[in-house]
Amino acid sequence: MKRHYHRGSETVKALDGVDFSIHSGEMVSVLGPSGSGKTTLINLLSCLDAPTEGTMTVAGKSVTGLSEDQLVEVRRGVLGFVFQQFHLLPTLTVMENVELPLTFLGLKPHPQRTKEVLKLVGLLDRASHLPKELSGGQMQRVAIARALMIEPKILVADEPTGNLDKATGESIFGLFKELTQKGLAIIITTHNMAFGYEADRVMTLEDGKILKEEKRV
Ligand SMILES: Nc1ncnc2c1ncn2[C@@H]1O[C@H](COP(=O)(O)OP(=O)(O)OP(=O)(O)O)[C@@H](O)[C@H]1O
Ligand SMILES: [Mg+2]
Structure with missing residues (x-):
């Protein structure tokens, strides 16, 4: 795939x-220096952006040339996102933030499922808290819980541990590993080599090209 930007x-x-x-x-991690194309790749894989050249298939379906409405259909129930800035809504509780994707998809709230997901990320006891009452790592876990609400097949995360200390980052990677054991595919970008090499496969980008690709044996 190629993604070229034209400016003048x-x-x-x-x-x-x-x-x-x-x-x-x-679990695949994408490493590489700032500006090497990690977020660009993540945005393409998330169907939030389209390649200038090349084709893409998500869950057996070609997404090349689909309209925005058709892409929404493809993303629904398949793709979960975690952004570096957590994008939590400050006036909603943890529970309400995690339930948001259901609302967006026009689905009914499902408190039982929400609680299961909060338990999975270890935040059941914070369900009624507001984001400002949480630590950075806890906010990140709320963002992950929110992404998991729609039971995605693929979780796409741009720098999910970028703002976190080592111990919290490790606990999030531990959670990711558990999720892959349940069949979830996970793509993450990171600047942290130690975390990156926890993945099954590590792809390193440089200037928009693959510098190297390593598989863990
Ligand atoms: N909308 C845009 N228009 C023009 N150039 C862009 C645009 N978005 C990104 N770029 C350029 O594309 C290149 C890759 O950017 P990208 O955001 O993918 O890097 P990155 O690897 O995620 O970097 P970082 O580690 O800093 O997040 C950069 O040189 C950037 O300046
Ligand atoms: Mg980036």
Whole structure:
């Protein structure tokens, strides 16, 4: 896939010929210096952006050239996102924040499921708290819980541990590992080599190209 940005006569080759695939139960991390194309790749894989060149298949379906409405259908129930800035709504409780994706999809609240997911990320006891009453790591876990609410097949996370200390980052990676054992495919970007190499596969980008790809044996 390629993603080139055009600014006047200048072309930024943010992604310049990167092939990527992931299967169920696999965790892949994307490493690389700032500006190497990690977020660009994540946005393409999330169907939030379209490649300038190349094709993409999500859960066996080609998404090339689909309209925004059709993409929403593809994303529904398949793709969960975690952003570096958690994007929690400050006036909603933890529980309400986690339930938001259901509301967006026009589904009824499902308190039992919400509680199960909060338990999974270890935050059941914070369900009625507001985001400002949480630590950074806890907020990140709320964002992960929210992504998991729709029972995605693929979890896409851009710098999920970027703002976290080592211990909290490790606990989040531990959670990710448990989730892959349940069949979830996880793609994360990180600047942290130690975390990155916990994944099943590590892809390192440089200037929009794959510098190296390593598989853990
Ligand atoms: N909308 C845009 N228009 C033009 N250039 C862009 C745009 N978005 C990103 N770029 C450029 O594409 C390149 C890759 O950006 P990207 O955000 O993918 O990097 P990154 O690897 O995620 O970096 P970081 O580690 O800092 O988050 C950068 O040189 C950036 O300036
Ligand atoms: Mg980025």
